Amino acid sequence: MRRTLSLLLILLLKMSGGYAHVGSPDIAMEGAAGPYHLLVSVIPPEVIPGTATVTVFIQNGGSVHVGAQPVFFYSGRNGAPSADPLQPVPGQPGQFKGIVWLMTGGSSSILISVSGSLGRGDLVVPVVAISTAEKKLPAATGYSLVILGLILFILLVTIIGASVSEGITRRGEQLPAARRRSKRIAFGVAALFSSLIVYGGNSWWSSWANNYRRYMFKPMHAGYQLVQKDGANELTLTIDTFQSQRRSTLSYIVPDHGKLMHLFVMRIPGLDAFAHLHPSRLDSARFRTWLPPMPKGKYLVFADIVYNNGFAETMKDTLTLKEDLTDTLHKMDPDDTYAYALPNDIVDNPFRGDNNTIVCGKAGTGVRMKDGSVMVPEEMGNGNLESNTIYTLRFAVFDRDKQPAKLEPYLGMKGHAVITRDDGSTYIHIHPVGTYSVAAQAGLLQRMGQPENEYHYPDRIAFRDSIDRVVGQIRLMSEPQRNDYLMKQMNMPKDTMAGMKTDNMVSFPYTFPQPGLYRIWVQVKRNGQVLTAAFDRSVK
Numbered sequence: 001m002r003r004t005l006s007l008l009l010i011l012l013l014k015m016s017g018g019y020a021h022v023g024s025p026d027i028a029m030e031g032a033a034g035p036y037h038l039l040v041s042v043i044p045p046e047v048i049p050g051t052a053t054v055t056v057f058i059q060n061g062g063s064v065h066v067g068a069q070p071v072f073f074y075s076g077r078n079g080a081p082s083a084d085p086l087q088p089v090p091g092q093p094g095q096f097k098g099i100v101w102l103m104t105g106g107s108s109s110i111l112i113s114v115s116g117s118l119g120r121g122d123l124v125v126p127v128v129a130i131s132t133a134e135k136k137l138p139a140a141t142g143y144s145l146v147i148l149g150l151i152l153f154i155l156l157v158t159i160i161g162a163s164v165s166e167g168i169t170r171r172g173e174q175l176p177a178a179r180r181r182s183k184r185i186a187f188g189v190a191a192l193f194s195s196l197i198v199y200g201g202n203s204w205w206s207s208w209a210n211n212y213r214r215y216m217f218k219p220m221h222a223g224y225q226l227v228q229k230d231g232a233n234e235l236t237l238t239i240d241t242f243q244s245q246r247r248s249t250l251s252y253i254v255p256d257h258g259k260l261m262h263l264f265v266m267r268i269p270g271l272d273a274f275a276h277l278h279p280s281r282l283d284s285a286r287f288r289t290w291l292p293p294m295p296k297g298k299y300l301v302f303a304d305i306v307y308n309n310g311f312a313e314t315m316k317d318t319l320t321l322k323e324d325l326t327d328t329l330h331k332m333d334p335d336d337t338y339a340y341a342l343p344n345d346i347v348d349n350p351f352r353g354d355n356n357t358i359v360c361g362k363a364g365t366g367v368r369m370k371d372g373s374v375m376v377p378e379e380m381g382n383g384n385l386e387s388n389t390i391y392t393l394r395f396a397v398f399d400r401d402k403q404p405a406k407l408e409p410y411l412g413m414k415g416h417a418v419i420t421r422d423d424g425s426t427y428i429h430i431h432p433v434g435t436y437s438v439a440a441q442a443g444l445l446q447r448m449g450q451p452e453n454e455y456h457y458p459d460r461i462a463f464r465d466s467i468d469r470v471v472g473q474i475r476l477m478s479e480p481q482r483n484d485y486l487m488k489q490m491n492m493p494k495d496t497m498a499g500m501k502t503d504n505m506v507s508f509p510y511t512f513p514q515p516g517l518y519r520i521w522v523q524v525k526r527n528g529q530v531l532t533a534a535f536d537r538s539v540k
Contacts, residue, residue, distance in 0.1 A: 022219075022302065022316050022427040024419070027127060028390050028509040029434035033114045034121015036061045040434075041390040041511055042110060042125055044102065046133035051099040055390070056086060056112060058094045064116030066096040071124075073107040073310045083113060102129040105215065107310025128311060130217040153194055160190035220244050222303060224319045226291070233291040233325050237263070237303065239315070241285055250284040251464040252308040252457065257411040258474040258486055259335070260467070261287055262304040262429060264418055265319065267297045271420060271519045272341050274532065278333045279303075281468065290331045292338035296321045300424045308463070314427065335411060337523060339370075339532035360519070360534045367533035372400045375522060375533040378505070384540040387512045393417070394507040395522050395533070404504035410525035412486030415506035418521040426513055434509050479528070512539040 027042040039057040044050075054068045069083035086098035100110055112123040165175055165183035175183070225236045241247035253260055259278040267273040273294050279287035287303075299319045306312040341360040361367040366376035378394040385391060395415075397405040410416060413431045420427050428435060474482055506524055520535045 022314050022425070024426050024428040024435070024513050025132070026388075026511040026513055027125060027435050028430075028511050029123075029125050030392070030507075030509045031123050031433065032121065033112055033123035035118040036064065036114045036116070036121050038112065038114070038123055039390065039392070039509060040112060040123065040125050042127060043388075043511075044127055044129060046131070047135070048105040048129050048131045049101065049103045050131075052102055052110065052127065052129075054086060054098055054100055054110060054112075055089075056096045056114075057390075058096070058114065061114070061116050061118045064114050067113040068098060068100045069111040069113070070100050070102055070127075071109045071111055072104045073109070075104075077111070080111075083111070102127070105129050105131060105217075126310070131212065131215070132217050134213065134216065149198075153198075156194050157187055157190040161187040215245075218243075218245055219313060220246065220315050222301075222315050222317055224301065224317065226319075226321070228325075231327065232331050235279075235289050235291050235319075236282075237261075237279055237287045237289070239285040246307070246311075246313075247285075249307055249309070251460040253281075253305050254308045254467060255471050255474070256304070256306045256312075257413065258471065258482065259411070260305070260471055263287075263289060264302045264304075264427075264429065265291070265294075266300050266302075266420060266424075267295065268300055268424060269422070270343075271422065272343075273297070273299070273338075274341065274418075274521055274534070275336070275338045276416070276418070276523065276532075277336045280333075281471075284464065289333070289336075291325055292332060292336070293327060294321060294325045294338070295340075296323050296325075300420075300427075302427050302429075304429055309457075314429075316424075316427070335530070337530045337532055339521075339534070341519075341534040356532075358532065358534060360536055366398075367535065369531040369533055371527065371529055371531060373405050373526065373531065374398050374402075375524070375531075377535055384538045385512060387515050387539050390509060390511045392507050392509050393520065394505060395524075397504045397506075397524060397526070397531075405526055407504060407506065408525045408528075409483040409487065410523060410530060412483055414503075414524070415508075416523045417508045418523075419510060419512075420519050420521075421514070422517040422519065426516075426518070428510070430508050430510060432507055515540050 025044055025046075027040075027044070029038075029040045029042075031038060031040070037059045039059070041055040041057075043053040045052055052070075056066050056068075058064060058066070066086040067083035068086055069077075069080055071077050071080040081101075084098055084100055086096035089095040089097050102108060106129060108127045108129045110125045110127055112125060114121050114123075161183050164186045165179045169175055169179065220239055220241075222237050222239045225238070227234045227236070239250065241250065256262065260281050261279045263275075263277040263279055265273075265275040265277065275292055275294065277289045277291075279289035281287055297320070299321065301317045301319050303315040303317075304312070305315070338356050340357045342357065343360060356370055358367055358369060361375075361377065366374040368374050374397070376396050376398065378396050397407060399405040407414060413433075415432055417430050418428070419430065474485070477485060506522070508522075512518065516539055518537050518539055520537060522533045522535070524531050
């Protein structure tokens with residue numbers, strides 16, 4: 001049974017993809033290309049086909065050559081174009097930059113190849129290529145094009161009319177009546193012909209524009225119903241499939257870190273109450289979870305799901321609690337967490353407190369978590385961070401005696417972080433490896449070795465049922481078994497697995513997409529408890 005479960009989960013993980021997070025499309029990744037240690041930043045285009053900006057920071061190896069090759073999931077590497085070289089950035093040793101064309105929308109990857117004195121290595125960077133914007137023509141440009149079009153129209157009609165009249169008449173001769181008549185006919189034919197060209201061009205352009213709008217990414221949404229009964233706060237999530245582009249693929253959701261859905265709930269405008277939940281599936285479009293004790297108010301809700309074709313998305317909605325919620329009789333998933341973050345300058349808890357209450361940390365200050373340990377930000381400085389610049393956000397955990405605290409795996413990873421802009425326009429759920437799933441990297445790497453256009457969807461019902469069985473088996477495992485199992489299936493390096501038991505550091509590569517005030521929620525685990533800390537950072 002264990003072998004069957006392993007084989008099935010390996011298949012599922014190989015089909016997982018990177019996240020399409022709200023307002024945070026940039027991809028940050030830290031990994032190894034053979035002997036080379038890389039930090040990679042990818043800024044995908046807003047329109048497909050389009051160009052992605054790829055920046056690679058090489059931290060060792062001296063003089064190297066770097067290339068980037070786009071690989072579409074369904075085509076595989078055999079159907080991919082050749083790699084484009086990335087050029088060294090002047091004055092920035094070890095930094096390379098270039099553009100890569102992404103021609104097809106959907107789950108893709110960029111294969112980074114590095115060669116130099118240490119040898120050769122490859123790194124697969126998962127990319128979700130989607131069209132998210134429709135550019136508007138500036139009014140001044142539109143008026144200019146209309147004027148130029150009218151001039152060209154008049155010139156074309158005039159030239160054609162003159163070619164059958166003045167063009168064949170000797171200089172000084174009067175136009176005979178027949179040629180004047182031919183000139184008028186030529187004017188009419190040319191005007192009609194030119195109008196048909198304009199009409200045909202406009203129809204062609206409108207057809208392509210309508211087709212683009214049809215397939216432009218439209219995020220899904222969900223409705224939430226809260227029922228309080230028998231001391232439990234039962235929350236049912238129903239995905240709206242009426243106008244969804246992906247309603248036929250909801251049965252193909254696969255687990256990420258052993259969970260079919262990661263649900264994050266944050267109260268606005270203060271972003272003070274925070275919950276990380278893992279709903280269970282009732283059917284293809286309905287999920288159920290239980291809310292912890294939370295204060296009344298309006299909440300932003302972000303639901304992360306991953307499809308088996310490598311595509312992933314986040315559903316953003318709102319939820320209003322009309323009254324404070326009390327105990328849920330402990331029906332929550334054991335991996336669910338809740339925290340309440342007080343502002344830096346307030347010491348009295350406005351909501352009845354428990355050990356889930358923390359004080360949000362400023363730059364350079366630590367946060368005392370519910371077990372008494374302290375999380376301290378490292379190497380971020382005390383000044384403002386800059387948008388569109390890749391950072392490695394580092395955090396250290398110390399116990400009550402100010403000694404490095406031993407961290408344990410949480411859902412197969414060394415830590416989890418959620419970064420949200422204060423207005424909710426930016427949200428992302430990231431891990432120490434970056435803004436993608438480790439499973440996506442392993443799956444896309446194997447997909448590259450397969451023949452192009454070979455992938456076919458499995459039976460919808462059978463696939464969904466098999467996924468539910470896998471998730472159920474994972475849930476029944478003990479925590480050490482499950483962490484070891486998930487990390488092995490995600491192909492985590494052995495030194496990383498060993499380091500999780502002794503190292504007190506956790507880091508996250510990330511690029512802030514726009515200026516503003518951000519809250520960073522960081523979650524780690526020690527002594528069997530999930531610990532949460534919150535930090536506010538200003539980005540200019």
